[in-house]
Structures are given as structure tokens and as C-alpha cells.
Amino acid sequence: MDLNTSNIKKIKGLILFAAAVCLVVMNFEVVLEGGILGLEIIKPFAVGAAIAFVLNIPMSAVEKRLLAGIKNQRGEKLKRPLSILLALIAVVLVVVLVVMNVIPQITKTMLDLGNKIPKFLVNVQGYLEEMFVSQPQLLAVLNEFDPAKIDWKSIVNGTIGFMKSGLSSVLTSTVSVASGIINGVVNIFISLIFSIYILAQKEKLGNQTKRLLHAYLPPKTYGSILKIASLMSRNFGNFITGQCTEAVILGAMFVIAMSIFGFPYAVMVGVLIAFTALIPIVGAFIGCFIGAFLIMVDDPMKAVWFLVLFVVLQQLEGNLIYPHVVGNSVGLPSIWVLAAVTVGGSLMGVGGMLIFIPIISTVYSLVREDVNKKNSLKQKEEKGKK
Template sequence: WLKQYSDEIPGLQQRLAALNMDGAAIMQKGLALFGNWAFGTASFIGSVFSKIVTFILALIFSIYILFEKENLKVRFDKLFKAYMSKDRREKFYKDLRLTSRVFSDYIIGQCKEALILGGLCAIGMWIFGFPYALSVGSVIGLTALIPIIGAYIGAAIGFFLIVIVDPVQALLFIVFIVVLQQIEGNLIYPKVVGNSIGLPGIWVLAAITVGGGLMGIAGVLLGVPVAATIYKLLGQAVNARL
């Protein structure tokens, strides 16, 4: 289409030739760039749409489980009674209760950590004179519910808000967030979340690192509670043998 359009413009090819430029080649290159951009945009939109659909389906499935919790409990209980002895069944239920408690404590600890990080961010921005201190602090506190990387997502939103007002302050804000996140991620987060779930801070960092390396964001989200559950189950098994 671009090539055809260029041929229809009087004198365009002659002017390009006078400049020692190949009009057809330029149009072909422009068409290729436009095609790559269109393909990339379509792929991005498709990826976002797929994630939205997955999230909606997961939400619907979660709501269904909540409403059918009692019925599911009865059915699974019958299944376990049919194929598991009483002792094994009681041990299995005990482990399930432990896992549920660990995940609940993890969510509570994550909420505490998000409040701490959001508060520190808002106070620090107010001290250093950054605009939108309360708004950006609230956004970072909300996105901090995603361990470690969530604060950077909030920081990106804060950067775009501040860069409209003052580009220099926006760059300084990024430096501030990087320093704050290093302190929070290596000192505060392992302590707060580790205390909530009963996992030493060093193992919290190890769980996030290993989980993120193996499963990406899902590993970052689930690495800590899974590691805490395994840690407690192993502790119980060791103590039972002593």
C-alpha cells in the first residue's frame, strides 16, 4: 500500500532519486517496520487479553470453591475415608491445617510489609519534597503485595506521574526507590514476613530467589509459603524421631 501510494504522488520518486535515495527501498523498509510494529502490538494485546481472561476464570473458580466449600469437604472426606486409613487421614488433615495456617500468616505478613513499605515511601517522598507523596506511597503499598518486584511496578507508575511535573525529580525518585527497595527487600521484608510465618529471614530470601528462578512471578508469590510449610513439616518429622 505504501509503495502504491508513493508511485501516485507526482515527483516523489524524482525527488528521492535526486537525493540519491531509493524510494521503493525506503517504502519497503517502512512497510516492514510498520508490519513489525503491528505484529508486536497485536501480540501484546493478545497476551494482555489472555492474562485478563485467565484472571477472570481463576476468580470465578475461586468464588465457586468458596460457595461449594462444605459440599467439596464432604465429598473429599468420603474419598479419603475410602482409600486412607484413619491414622493416615488424620495426619493428612493435620498437614492441611498447617498449610492453611502458613498461607494465612503469609498473607497477613505480606499486608504488614506492604503497609510498612508504602508508609516509608510516602514519608521519604515528603521529606525529600517529591510531588504526589501520599498517592505514590499508596500505589507502592498496594503493588508491594507482590513480593520484591511489586514495589518496582508501583515505582514505574510513580515515575510517570512525577515526570509530568519535573523530569529531574522523576529520575531522583527512581534512585530513592532503588535505595528504599534494597533496604526493604534485604532487611525489613525477611524479618516481617519471616516472623509472620515462622521462617528464618535467610530462608525467606532463598525461597524467593529459588522460586522466582524456577517459576517466575508465580514462584515469587508461592515460594515463601511453600518453603515455610516444608520447613515446619520437616521440623515436626525431625522432632518426632528425637
């Protein structure tokens, strides 16, 4: 059989590929270590790119709305740096305001819990005694447990002694911990600087990437990559905006409702639910559980009413407010959102939950478009045969 130039090139490529696979298998440990080292090297830049993507949302809003009136040449040059600065200030202000509101509340709550837990245990014991008064065996067990006789001071002293005994081992690891902290701070600084560079030159970087792909890829592949990248970028942006909007609305509703009905820890629980609501589906329930526990220590009946309030507000927000304010931000049916959260959480934790929804949404949109296209062609063929 005659071999033309194209077939010879394909055979050479297969031989090189097989040789590369053999080398990787034979030196798997070395390749794995190199891969881990490479990931560590690019990690700050990947984090920086993620930060830039998130900051691009408020930055674009500032640039297109607040600074849209700037038309002169000098103002155009200052528009991008000013919008980046305002976006960073807005994010920092949000974090500072949340910390200033939550930290004092958490400190006060911890002190209150320390004072109320003994009393709470006594109340629980009395409640159980009333409930199981007809069960003498259970009542005898409960009577042996007297929370008032617990020596809390001895428990605290024992804890302090345990901490002192482990102090020597802590000191031996101080250097490694300090170096890890310094390395983390340096990586965060590099990521932040890299994100600012990306934001400052995002149009130029986007154009360079397109030219690079256009030069080395076939036209069809190039068009497909641009389409997928555009769809994924839109889905990620819509998802982040939608989740943040939903979290703010839900948190504000809880603060207002809890304040009206006289629930304790209204601001702290509202902020906590707003933050945890950023985690799709399960996030708000985490905040609900923590809030119910804090309120239960103060007043068990109020904790029950808090759960009722949570169900009511969740239904109100999910069925009435969210569809109008946020809508289907990523265009993904609820069952696939649940699947994305489950798979992403299993593979990558909370970060996976946040990442997998836009990814699955992009895949869902592409598959839906392809299915609709093929079904349309088949329907035309069937009509033609008739």
C-alpha cells in the same frame, strides 16, 4: 517358593506399572501433547481455585466480623453471598483507586520526562566536564556530544516510520492476537465464576474431599494429608495477609515521608513501592530503583536523599513495625526465606517467589516437628540406658 495372594497382587501391580512406563516412553510425544492439553484445560480451574483462596481471606473477615450479628435463618442464608459480594467490591475498589491515582501520575511523569531529559543530559554533560576538567582526552569526547543539537523530531519521525513499516506484519497477526485475547478473557471469566462457586460451597467441598480421601486412603495417610493441607493453608493465608499488610504500611510511610520532605511523585512512588513490596525481599528495591530514576531526572540530589530515606524507612519498617504488626507470618527463618525466593524466582519467576515461601515454610515446619520428635525419643532412650 510358594506365592500367596498378596505377593501375586504385588507382582501383578509391578508388571502393570512396568507396562505403563514402557507405553509412556514409547509414546512420549503423544503423552506430552496430551499432558499439555490437559494442563490448558484445567488451567482456568486452577486459577479459579487460587483466586478463591485469596478472596477467602477478606470474605472470611467480612463474614466473621461485619456480618457476625446476623443470627436469623434468612440472614444466615444471605450471609455468604453478601460476604462474597463485599469482598469482590473491596478488591475492585482497591484496584480502581490505585489505577485512578497511578495512571494520571504516570502520564504526567512521561510528559515531564520528555521535557526534562534533554535538559538533564545537558546538566550531566556539564557535571562531567567539571569532574574531568583535568582529563583533556575525556573532555574532547564529551564536547563532541551536544545533547542540545539532537534532533528529537527526527528521532520521533524515524520511530513512526519504523512502526508503519511493521504495520503489515502486525495486521497479519491481528486475528491470532484477537483470538488469544478473547480466549484469555473467557478463561478469566471461567476462573472468576469457578472461584465464586468454591467460596459459596467451601464447607461442602471440604467435607466431600475429606470423605473421598477417608474412603480410599489408609487412616495414617489420611491424617497426614489433612495435617499437611491444614498447615499449608494456614501458612499461605498468613503469608498473603502479612505481605499485604507490610506493603500497605511501607507504601503509606513513603507517601507521608516523601510529602513531608517535598520529594516529587510521592503518591506514585509510594503506591509503586507498596505493589512491588508484595514480592518478598527484592520487591521494595525494584520500586526504589524506579522511584530514584524518576526523581533523578527532576533533581539528582533529591534522588540521593531519596535513597537515604529508603534505607531509613526500610530499617524502621523491617526492625520495628513489621515484627509487631505482622510477626513471623510463616514461621520461616530469614535464610530460608532468601533460599525460597531464589529457587522460586529461578523456576517460576515472580509467581514462584510468592508460592515457594509458604511451601518451604510448610516443609520446614514438618521437618522441624519430626526432628524434635526423634531427638526427644533418642534422649529418652539414652536416659533409659543410663
